[in-house]
Amino acid sequence: MLTKRIIPCLDVKDGRVVKGIKFQGLRDAGSPAELARVYEQQGADELVLLDVSATPEGRKTALSTVRDVRRVLSIPLTVGGGIRSIADARNLLEAGADKVGLNTAAVNDPPLLTAIAEQFGRQCTVLAVDAKQTAPGKWQVVVLSGTTDLDLDVIDWVQTACEMGAGEILLTSWDRDGTRSGYDLALTAAVAGAVYVPVIASGGANDPQQLLEGLQAGADAVLAASIFHYGEWTVRQIKDYLAERNVEVRR
Amino acid sequence: MNRRQVLVIPTGVANLASIVAGLERLDIEPILQADAAAIADAEYVVLPGVGAFAAGMKYLQKNALVDPLVRRIEESKPTLAVCLGLQLLCRESEESPGINGLGVIDRPIRRFSNRVRVPQLGWNKVVPADCRLLQEGHAYFANSYRLAEAPEGWRAAYAQYDGNFIAALERGAVLACQFHPELSGPFGLDLLRRWLDNDATGGDAC
Numbered sequence: 001m002l003t004k005r006i007i008p009c010l011d012v013k014d015g016r017v018v019k020g021i022k023f024q025g026l027r028d029a030g031s032p033a034e035l036a037r038v039y040e041q042q043g044a045d046e047l048v049l050l051d052v053s054a055t056p057e058g059r060k061t062a063l064s065t066v067r068d069v070r071r072v073l074s075i076p077l078t079v080g081g082g083i084r085s086i087a088d089a090r091n092l093l094e095a096g097a098d099k100v101g102l103n104t105a106a107v108n109d110p111p112l113l114t115a116i117a118e119q120f121g122r123q124c125t126v127l128a129v130d131a132k133q134t135a136p137g138k139w140q141v142v143v144l145s146g147t148t149d150l151d152l153d154v155i156d157w158v159q160t161a162c163e164m165g166a167g168e169i170l171l172t173s174w175d176r177d178g179t180r181s182g183y184d185l186a187l188t189a190a191v192a193g194a195v196y197v198p199v200i201a202s203g204g205a206n207d208p209q210q211l212l213e214g215l216q217a218g219a220d221a222v223l224a225a226s227i228f229h230y231g232e233w234t235v236r237q238i239k240d241y242l243a244e245r246n247v248e249v250r251r
Numbered sequence: 252m253n254r255r256q257v258l259v260i261p262t263g264v265a266n267l268a269s270i271v272a273g274l275e276r277l278d279i280e281p282i283l284q285a286d287a288a289a290i291a292d293a294e295y296v297v298l299p300g301v302g303a304f305a306a307g308m309k310y311l312q313k314n315a316l317v318d319p320l321v322r323r324i325e326e327s328k329p330t331l332a333v334c335l336g337l338q339l340l341c342r343e344s345e346e347s348p349g350i351n352g353l354g355v356i357d358r359p360i361r362r363f364s365n366r367v368r369v370p371q372l373g374w375n376k377v378v379p380a381d382c383r384l385l386q387e388g389h390a391y392f393a394n395s396y397r398l399a400e401a402p403e404g405w406r407a408a409y410a411q412y413d414g415n416f417i418a419a420l421e422r423g424a425v426l427a428c429q430f431h432p433e434l435s436g437p438f439g440l441d442l443l444r445r446w447l448d449n450d451a452t453g454g455d456a457c
Binding site for chain 1: 265370374392435437
């Protein structure tokens, strides 16, 4: 039976993890490779690395970060942020990413999803969507870190993107991100019910119960950052919690 | 002492870096090469692969690798096929109608049905039946197509998704995994090590 996945997320800028990290016993708390190793040892099923640097130099550094992480990591790695072309995707995959996440570029240029899926496979073509609620049961796609609202319905968009070649949806609630109030469960359920590809819930989760609720809402995987970075919960503890509640996880 | 070398056929971009990194963690020197003579002579060969069945076969044909690969497998020389690699060993695939696979396994590859999410992405439990190298544990899968039944003459390990499917096969020193050992944590690295050492400790467990 396929298990539910727990995915820590690292936001990386200029080679360093930028969201607050308060691990104990780490020599270099901000090193992506070091954190990746810790999360793998804790039982993470996969890692997402988001490159949040905005400069060409930052992008080059991201490639070497991916290489450093790959060297120590023996679980899957998804890399997102700033992918605008097949060449960008190829560079990241060659550096050691197993999947690439497209957000803004997919909205601006949906055929890019098809091109990447045809060249590298659907299984490594991840659509990242930031969703903002506009009415009960209605969400709209936002891009550029939420600064730009589009007249694009989230459900329509994820269905189109899957037809174009997306093999997985990384679904972030823009409203919940950083709020610690849990995933947007209605959004998660709506998207999971609208597509046939796996869905990763993201944005807002801060305790094991909220992760459980995301999975119960229909997500195949749950992504979180601060819950792990601050050392309040390890991946292993989360998995123990889920297993006690009859969720199938890898331990 | 020189490090052991493993020839990795560079069939595509998408999981080469992970395979190379996995082998290096085992202190193996991966040699990326698509050369028929080298494949015939190499002690160990890895046939990775992600992407489409037709593209994979086209690559092998263009580089004249079909014959040396088939010969290696028929002679049970140490050969590891990963993901699409396993599917390429088969007769044909629903993914690319009309394209012949290597045909070492006379079975068709079929897509998962729409009763499940496709692609299958994530960790599934591998259960060996009468295997030497394969052991029970969770492995990482990323596939939309699969072999549903074990072919004769191969030892098989199963997993469940849309019913039973073949998680891996082994025959002599030939190991074919639908999952990605290079992305399957300690479970995968231990399996790679047993394949390299021809260490059949899995035998007792099944």
